[in-house]
Every structure is written in C-alpha cells, then in structure tokens.
Amino acid sequence: MNVALCAVFLEEDIWENCVVMAALSQRIEITECNSVKSLLKILELLLIVVLNGVAGLEAVRRIREKAPDIPLLWISDEDYSLFGYQYRVTYFLRRPVSDVQLREAVAGCLKLSEKGEEETEK
Numbered sequence: 001m002n003v004a005l006c007a008v009f010l011e012e013d014i015w016e017n018c019v020v021m022a023a024l025s026q027r028i029e030i031t032e033c034n035s036v037k038s039l040l041k042i043l044e045l046l047l048i049v050v051l052n053g054v055a056g057l058e059a060v061r062r063i064r065e066k067a068p069d070i071p072l073l074w075i076s077d078e079d080y081s082l083f084g085y086q087y088r089v090t091y092f093l094r095r096p097v098s099d100v101q102l103r104e105a106v107a108g109c110l111k112l113s114e115k116g117e118e119e120t121e122k
Contacts, residue, residue: 004031004039004047040066046109052077052095060087071109075102 033039036059039047047070049059056076063072064087071090074080075097084092090112091105 002029002031002042002046004033004042036062039063046071046073046106046113048073048075048106050075056080057083060084060089064088071112073105073109 031042033042036051039049039059040062047063047067049056049063049072051059053076056074057080060072060074060083063070068088072088073091073093074084074089075093075095077095079094081092081094090109093101093105
C-alpha cells in the first residue's frame, strides 16, 4: 500500500512517526511530496496533507476536485475542521499532534483504503 505525504515544511516528529508506521507494516511505502502539484500527480491510496492555514485548505480543495473518494488526513495549525467536514476529509488533526492521534488517524484511513480496494476487486 502506498501513502503520499505532502508537507512543504515537514516537521521532524511527523516524518519520524510516518517512518515508524511504515516500518511496522512492510506493506506501506511512503512517497514524500513537496508541493500539492506533485501530490496530485500520484494520488496514492491514502493522502496525508501537513499544511498550515489557507495553504492546507487550498490543497484539500484541489485534492477533492481530482480524487473525491481517497482517504485523506489533514493536519493543520488552525481549526479548519468545518472545512474538513465540507471537503469530506477522513481525519482532521490540529497541531500539535500526539503519536497516538497520528497512529489512530493513519490506521483509520488505511482501513478505509483497504476496504475500498477489496470492493474494487469484486
């Protein structure tokens, strides 16, 4: 399973947590993107957007235009949870994010992604 991570200013702790999650499951491969444009080109099975403020909101809007059903985890410094609801974000986390919150959100998104794969195969 592939996970795309878009973070223009990637914080070390978030990256380390994602690497740990990848190591725990050999099935997960993480692709790092440094722009929304590059993220939109790959559209993996799970997208993680770590962008503050309006930049994150714009990224989520553009992703949903192109990929309305992909599980999406959005991490921001401000409370954009209402916009997250509007754009059907799977999980919205406000920074700072704990290890537990991040792991639970990624696990929930991966579960949805796997469920979607199974339905596609039928």
